[in-house]
Amino acid sequence: MSLPFSFDEPLVTERLSLRLMNEGDVDAVHDWMSDPEVVRYQLYDVRDRATVAEKVAEYALASRLESNGDYVQPAIVVDGEVVGAIYFTLSSVDDLTAEIGWVLGRAHQGKGYAFEAASAMLSVAFGEMGLHRVYAELDPRNAASVALCLRLGMRREAHFVEHMMFKGEWADTGIYGLLAREWKP
Numbered sequence: 179m180s181l182p183f184s185f186d187e188p189l190v191t192e193r194l195s196l197r198l199m200n201e202g203d204v205d206a207v208h209d210w211m212s213d214p215e216v217v218r219y220q221l222y223d224v225r226d227r228a229t230v231a232e233k234v235a236e237y238a239l240a241s242r243l244e245s246n247g248d249y250v251q252p253a254i255v256v257d258g259e260v261v262g263a264i265y266f267t268l269s270s271v272d273d274l275t276a277e278i279g280w281v282l283g284r285a286h287q288g289k290g291y292a293f294e295a296a297s298a299m300l301s302v303a304f305g306e307m308g309l310h311r312v313y314a315e316l317d318p319r320n321a322a323s324v325a326l327c328l329r330l331g332m333r334r335e336a337h338f339v340e341h342m343m344f345k346g347e348w349a350d351t352g353i354y355g356l357l358a359r360e361w362k363p
């Protein structure tokens with residue numbers, strides 16, 4: 179097992195890099211966090227710039243995965259532009275399990291960036307971090323997110339029916355999982 183893990187170096191792929199956020203990213207992050215379409219299935223509602231600045235300051239400091247609940251939220255950067263982010267939370271140290279999530283600004287969707295970024299994160303999760311399982315939780319109505327899970331090789335593990343009050347209505351939750359031995363880089 180290779181925890182704790184420190185997100186010190188950017189992860190670089192063919193078209194993009196994943197790096198920790200900094201205060202210079204506030205406008206780019208505000209671009210998607212203030213977009214009702216992009217936050218439709220996120221747990222939060224649209225955010226104003228001041229709230230985004232607070233959040234980015236928190237994310238910038240979160241770089242170490244050691245205890246349950248520790249997270250990193252690196253920006254997805256393409257040609258120097260922040261286009262989205264990957265959410266990655268260490269859910270259980272004992273069970274070597276993490277949760278992954280993703281977001282792209284509307285102008286940057288449909289280009290395979292989330293797939294490329296999530297693939298890089300999963301490679302590190304099952305490689306350097308030595309994790310056993312990574313899962314994603316989503317609203318099953320979020321077809322783009324479901325498609326991404328399936329593209330990554332994740333299995334549909336659960337579908338909870340109307341188990342949470344979400345933005346004023348009862349909503350379902352889908353869980354998609356992937357084990358280290360199932361991961362095909």
Ligand SMILES: CC(C)(COP(=O)(O)OP(=O)(O)OC[C@H]1O[C@@H](n2cnc3c(N)ncnc32)[C@H](O)[C@@H]1OP(=O)(O)O)[C@@H](O)C(=O)NCCC(=O)NCCS
Pocket residue numbers: 215216217219220279280281282283286287288289290291292293294315316317320322323325326329
């Ligand atoms: C979920 C989300 C990140 C998916 O983004 P996405 O761009 O559709 O995902 P991918 O990176 O896998 O890209 C796949 C799309 O890019 C296309 N594509 C274009 N060039 C590509 C390339 N070089 N490689 C791979 N795919 C490419 C694919 O054909 C596919 O398009 P399609 O859906 O029309 O078939 C995005 O919809 C989003 O940010 N939604 C709002 C936030 C959200 O709901 N997050 C999830 C909460 S659980």
